[in-house]
Amino acid sequence: xxxxxxxxxxxxxxxxxxxxxxxxxxxxxxxxxxxxxxxxxxxxxxxxxxxxxxxxxxxxxxxxxxxxxxxxxxxxxxxxxxxxxxxxxxxxxxxxxxxxxxxxxxxxxxxxxxxxxxxxxxxxxxxxxxxxxxxxxxxxxxxxxxxxxxxxxxxxxxxxxxxxxxxxxxxxxxxxxxxxxxxxxxxxxxxxxxxxxxxxxxxxxxxxxxxxxxxxxxxxxxxxxxxxxxxxxxxxxxxxxxxxxxxxxxxxxxxxxxxxxxxxxxxxxxxxxxxxxxxxxxxxxxxxxxxxxxxxxxxxxxxxxxxxxxxxxxxxxxxxxxxxxxxxxxxxxxxxxxxxxxxxxxxxxxxxxxxxxxxxxxxxxxxxxxxxxxxxxxxxxxxxxxxxxxxxxxxxxxxxxxxxxxxxxxxxxxxxxxxxxxxxxxxxxxxxxxxxxxxxxxxxxxxxxxxxxxxxxxxxxxxxxxxxxxxxxxxxxxxxxxxxxxxxxxxxxxxxxxxxxxxxxxxxxxxxxxxxxxxxxxxxxxxxxxxxxxxxxxxxxxxxxxxxxxxxxxxxxxxxxxxx
Numbered sequence: 311x312x313x314x315x316x317x318x319x320x321x322x323x324x325x326x327x328x329x330x331x332x333x334x335x336x337x338x339x340x341x342x343x344x345x346x347x348x349x350x351x352x353x354x355x356x357x358x359x360x361x362x363x364x365x366x367x368x369x370x371x372x373x374x375x376x377x378x379x380x381x382x383x384x385x386x387x388x389x390x391x392x393x394x395x396x397x398x399x400x401x402x403x404x405x406x407x408x409x410x411x412x413x414x415x416x417x418x419x420x421x422x423x424x425x426x427x428x429x430x431x432x433x434x435x436x437x438x439x440x441x442x443x444x445x446x447x448x449x450x451x452x453x454x455x456x457x458x459x460x461x462x463x464x465x466x467x468x469x470x471x472x473x474x475x476x477x478x479x480x481x482x483x484x485x486x487x488x489x490x491x492x493x494x495x496x497x498x499x500x501x502x503x504x505x506x507x508x509x510x511x512x513x514x515x516x517x518x519x520x521x522x523x524x525x526x527x528x529x530x531x532x533x534x535x536x537x538x539x540x541x542x543x544x545x546x547x548x549x550x551x552x553x554x555x556x557x558x559x560x561x562x563x564x565x566x567x568x569x570x571x572x573x574x575x576x577x578x579x580x581x582x583x584x585x586x587x588x589x590x591x592x593x594x595x596x597x598x599x600x601x602x603x604x605x606x607x608x609x610x611x612x613x614x615x616x617x618x619x620x621x622x623x624x625x626x627x628x629x630x631x632x633x634x635x636x637x638x639x640x641x642x643x644x645x646x647x648x649x650x651x652x653x654x655x656x657x658x659x660x661x662x663x664x665x666x667x668x669x670x671x672x673x674x675x676x677x678x679x680x681x682x683x684x685x686x687x688x689x690x691x692x693x694x695x696x697x698x699x700x701x702x703x704x705x706x707x708x709x710x711x712x713x714x715x716x717x718x719x720x721x722x723x724x725x726x727x728x729x730x731x732x733x734x735x736x737x738x739x740x741x742x743x744x745x746x747x748x749x750x751x752x753x754x755x756x757x758x759x760x761x762x763x764x765x766x767x768x769x770x771x772x773x774x775x776x777x778x779x780x781x782x783x784x785x786x787x788x789x790x791x792x793x794x795x796x797x798x799x800x801x802x803x804x805x806x807x808x809x810x811x812x813x814x815x816x817x818x819x820x821x822x823x824x825x826x827x828x829x830x831x832x833x834x835x836x837x838x839x840x841x842x843x844x845x846x847x848x849x850x851x852x853x854x855x856x857x858x859x860x861x862x863x864x865x866x867x868x869x870x871x872x873x874x
Contacts, residue, residue: 338797341873344370349386352470363458368396380471390703393583395760406447409754411443413440418730420746436547436553442719471518477513482509491709500711523535543713544712576792581760585753588753588755589758595626596626596780602654611822623784627810634743636753669810683773684701685773696770726746726753779844782843797850801862804821819840847869848860860873
């Protein structure tokens with residue numbers, strides 16, 4: 311199958327995100343028969359074509375995810391991991407956990423060198439590579455719910471890799487920025503540059519090695535990745551670089567079907583991801599606290615609104631640090647208590663409307679959590695809905711392309727805590743729930759989420775952004791439910807973030823008026839402007855009008871909502 315380039319888009323498809331962000335109206339794309347929203351218009355087109363061919367929301371999500379592995383290499387992947395939440399037209403929702411795992415040779419002290427923490431071992435190079443989960447997880451979701459043949463879902467990605475696609479301005483800038491970090495890896499430079507020179511806008515990017523890998527996955531399913539030639543190539547590269555991952559680790563990997571974490575907010579059912587994602591737990595905690603306030607009365611981005619939400623975020627992230635990790639390694643997680651309305655009432659009562667709380671130790675700083683995830687949302691004609699978030703950890707993951715296989719390896723081991731007993735004011739965390747151990751899944755902030763009301767889906771959304779993901783999703787929900795925005799306005803609106811430590815209120819430029827900033831500082835908040843927070847891709851079902859509304863976040867110029 312030869313994938314059609316944008317000039318030959320399917321008849322009837324609605325493409326809004328090919329325009330520059332400044333020219334795109336704050337109106338969602340409306341469709342009745344299906345919608346796909348992702349961080350790259352080609353992936354959205356792939357997903358939409360699958361819907362048009364009779365596929366369902368799961369088929370579309372799987373096809374779009376593999377397309378993102380080709381056209382959005384900073385975060386799309388075959389050697390990363392992620393989470394998928396599916397709400398079928400009938401029956402119970404289900405969650406798929408395909409988070410990366412630690413190799414069998416991992417240990418809590420593996421990031422120490424001569425007894426001293428080594429940040430480079432933790433976050434860079436071959437030791438930072440976890441066992442990938444994306445192929446196994448996407449295949450499991452398709453096997454249990456998909457309609458179209460597996461090969462049909464992979465064919466567009468194979469074609470995009472083999473035939474190539476036109477480099478956009480966003481991708482050209484991204485590749486130019488990452489090339490210096492790829493200099494240590496010849497296969498990476500060969501794939502993502504022209505003999506060391508950055509690709510320019512309008513160039514054609516072909517990835518023949520990746521096409522062959524995708525062909526093996528199309529033919530053999532997970533066996534085409536976790537065994538055979540692909541597995542041998544991965545293990546060979548890891549061994550050459552002094553890492554731990556082996557062919558046995560790859561063969562042993564298993565995706566996990568989980569029961570979603572379900573709560574409520576102002577009459578809406580909130581369906582999100584359970585651990586090892588912290589996303590659902592933190593989201594529900596903050597929503598539960600916020601439910602006791604009249605946010606509409608205190609106003610969008612009003613000082614009291616921001617203060618209260620920041621304090622709720624602070625408390626939820628403190629619980630995250632203390633309690634959350636891989637549920638198999640931490641069977642006594644107090645999850646039910648953390649997401650209860652009673653716990654929220656106690657947290658709400660501890661908030662002083664006139665004064666910010668103090669996070670302790672005040673100088674503590676989280677170690678970095680990569681923000682290069684990517685999220686896509688799909689909805690089919692029967693209103694089956696998928697929220698899917700995948701990641702490589704850092705932008706372009708480990709920066710290591712597997713020679714002969716054409717894909718980037720993750721550096722997800724960096725999401726484990728630094729080492730046992732290493733929590734201190736310099737920025738290390740050593741709490742037990744999230745220490746590295748054989749087969750353990752590292753904690754994540756990914757928050758694929760679906761809201762439902764009166765037996766129908768209402769809102770499907772998620773975002774990239776490391777630890778800011780949860781709050782980006784949270785604010786988009788509040789913008790729709792509490793502030794009455796349409797879904798495009800809701801994902802475009804400015805954002806802010808508090809994560810307990812460091813004790814700081816981050817915000818996008820111009821998010822706060824001077825008066826609001828002054829009032830927040832007067833309450834004791836330390837403010838810091840950031841470049842951008844998240845890229846929320848969302849779909850809303852308007853039951854009254856019987857129409858789907860898709861919103862591609864204008865923070866990502868290549869993104870698109872495509873439907874009919």
